[in-house]
Amino acid sequence: MDAIDHKALAELLFPDVKMTPEDLEAKYPPRDLPEGAAVTRLAPSPTGFIHFGNLFPAITSERLAHQSGGVFYLRIEDTDAKREVPGAVEIIINSLAYFGVRFDEGAVMDGDRGNYGPYRQRQRREIYHVIAKKLVADGLAYPCFCTEEQLDDIRARQEKEKANFGYYGEWAVCRELSLDEVKKKLDAGMPYVLRFRSNGSIENKIKHIDLIKGELMLTENDIDHVLLKSDGIPTYHFAHVVDDHFMRTTHVIRGDEWLSTLPFHLQLFDALNWKRPKYLHNAPLMKSEGGSKRKISKRKDREAALSYYMEAGYPAEAVFEYALNTLNSNFEQWRMANPDSPATEFKFSVKKMSPSGALLDIDKLRDISKNVIAKMDARTVYDLLTEWAKAYDPEFHDIITKDPEYTINILGIGRGGKKPRKDAAVWGDFRDLISFFYDPLFKPEYEYPDNLNKDDIIAILSEYQGIYDPADDNQVWFGRVRELAEKHGCCPDMKKYKEDPSGYKGHVGDVSMVLRVAVCGRTQTPDLCEIMRIMGAEMVHRRIAQAIENLKAAD
């Protein structure tokens, strides 16, 4: 068998490529970073949809880089034009920025930033071709002219023979094409892809250490995978190896769906004599359904989209902390010990990452979110709430921004101190929580304690109209309620009532409840005295009058 002239083939295929791999090495030198600094990246394809699951590798990458004084960059994998959606890059950048993931380098809003670009793969065509040419010249890649039909046929035969699928060994019919044959096909204008010439065998096992999964026993790759598609654009595999080499990535963090092609990637790094990056493969985020787990699906699950969390109004910080907690479960211990430190001070550890897929736990997210919101001051809550409402609940936004001071006072109820209220998990909860403070949103449901009859209630309310004084502090305020209770046959002392309820219609709590229901139109509220103070005497009196009227009209 005559050895084909690989150099001649390389020239034939890539006559315009003049640069050499050495030129590229010089253009993209190793980064000047301190020892141990990690260079990581996020490499999404611009489909316009960001999966919630993407947040996990994104945060892992971001933490690893920024915690070590390294670099975190964004690379756009736009090698598949069919799936690309206009404006997708902006959506990616904006959504991730919202959740606290920021890039130092890469594809940013207006073009690119950094010395290792371009950061959009379609603009890197020449770079891939330089390496592709070298691979051909070294006899490690060859053109394949097989049509789709031919490939289908190969597969059908493999299925019949129960052989492994793929383009390899004897099935790789274009592998040994002579220079003349290639020339002929080229002259005939036949399209071709460039394939890697694998020298691997599935008989061989390779050991590889993944930073998350640990020691892996993988099967060597024997498939002649496609490096360049017929349009000259690289496949993911080739782009990954070339880009992460020249962008000097140290840690590749990606989903574990890539595990099966990892042997090929390693093989490519070795074939090019490049240093392999470290790999971290993480399991996908799961969802529980009917007692079993399954991967969260973009089609079936609303919560799969990152935008879902923005719409529901989870504070970005809460989502960030939730993700951090799922990634490193010791985060919550750290959070308890450091309640006021920013989450970025937490020492993120790769060793703590679980090799198996976590289930999305909305309860946990809500709990974290409640704590995050509870720690904010009223002004911050106001700013974030109104910002959210502006986008997702404009009617509510207009109502609460009419009198900012009033709203901030409302949002300040039960806030601060050692045991702050935790009744809101998302911005969307606030509408219901505070609606009764605003006349346009006030939809009272008058449910009074049933141990008091209608006349008692009317009497209590009418009398309260005369004694309410907005100047009263909490003690005085409650003192008046007690007096009122006693006057209407209710025990002013809860303890005493519990010991012996006989001789009373009810207790002071019932009277408070009557006032609460009349003023707020509901049975569950924060501290009533504070509510009244914030509402102001006019509104309190008006609400009580309205309640009395409603009672009288009920007959």
Add this chain to the structure above:
RNA sequence: GGCCCGUUGGUCAAGGGGUUAAGACACCGCCCUUUCACGGCGGAGACAGGAGUUCGAUUCUCCUACGGGUCACCA
């Protein structure tokens, strides 16, 4: 089907030959309390199954089951 990965309470998980097998969320009960929320105290609840190695396996090995991934000119 081939190959690969995974499996500790309902959920997230610590632990990695000898432990009463942490903690958090959720759940339940009690307490605090003018309702709710908060907070405090307590409760129930787990090493997928089977072999093997060992004096001893949740921990190491193998098999089975289950779950997941992948086998494209998609990433």
